[in-house]
Amino acid sequence: MALTARVVVDAMTPDDVLAVHEIERLSFAVPWPPHAFEQELRGNRLARYLVARAGGSVVGFAGIWLMVDDAHVTTFGVHPDWRRQGIGRQLMLNLAELSIAIGARQMTLEVRVSNQGAQALYRSFGFEVVGQRPRYYTDDGEDALVMTTPPLADARMRAVLDAERRRQAE
Numbered sequence: 001m002a003l004t005a006r007v008v009v010d011a012m013t014p015d016d017v018l019a020v021h022e023i024e025r026l027s028f029a030v031p032w033p034p035h036a037f038e039q040e041l042r043g044n045r046l047a048r049y050l051v052a053r054a055g056g057s058v059v060g061f062a063g064i065w066l067m068v069d070d071a072h073v074t075t076f077g078v079h080p081d082w083r084r085q086g087i088g089r090q091l092m093l094n095l096a097e098l099s100i101a102i103g104a105r106q107m108t109l110e111v112r113v114s115n116q117g118a119q120a121l122y123r124s125f126g127f128e129v130v131g132q133r134p135r136y137y138t139d140d141g142e143d144a145l146v147m148t149t150p151p152l153a154d155a156r157m158r159a160v161l162d163a164e165r166r167r168q169a170e
């Protein structure tokens with residue numbers, strides 16, 4: 001579906017959880033149940049979750065846990081009807097800015113070896129493959145790649161984020 005409304009990225013609230021769960025269900029073989037998001041929002045001091053809204057609907061979401069100085073991306077998805085229109089980029093830029101704001105030194109995530117689309121998005125934000133976790137995904141035993149950014153304060157990373165801000169402002 002072509003985007004007609006402006007996409008705004010905002011903090012996830014408990015009212016967003018059912019819409020987020022629907023995107024999870026459409027995106028992942030083993031989606032988090034709604035109560036997992038509710039618990040995260042209410043009880044996990046180290047967690048931060050964002051949603052992308054378009055015309056009042058939730059079209060994407062993302063989350064991190066701050067683990068010491070690492071912002072670990074826990075979940076990241078865009079509704080299938082709204083993909084390839086820059087919403088993933090918008091979420092990732094906001095996630096990076098949030099990570100910097102809460103004092104993270106770098107960002108890390110796991111991604112399926114076969115998930116080339118997501119890997120391309122992450123690479124364009126400076127993530128690099130630093131390892132592989134064999135049989136990480138319990139549904140089918142697929143391996144995960146571990147990807148990490150350079151330090152968020154490094155000139156290279158600041159340049160990546162500046163370029164992305166300019167791109168999104170166009």
Ligand SMILES: CC(C)(COP(=O)(O)OP(=O)(O)OC[C@H]1O[C@@H](n2cnc3c(N)ncnc32)[C@H](O)[C@@H]1OP(=O)(O)O)[C@@H](O)C(=O)NCCC(=O)NCCS
Pocket residue numbers: 027028076077078079082083084085086087088089090110111112115116117118120121122124
């Ligand atoms: C990965 C995902 C979040 C990307 O969201 P999106 O809104 O479609 O991403 P964007 O439109 O911002 O795309 C940004 C870039 O990522 C890359 N990309 C995204 N999807 C891609 C695909 N299917 N194939 C190839 N490249 C892709 C491209 O480089 C793209 O830039 P371009 O459109 O200028 O070529 C989305 O496809 C999704 O929700 N997938 C299912 C859940 C998932 O895999 N989550 C990640 C788990 S680690």
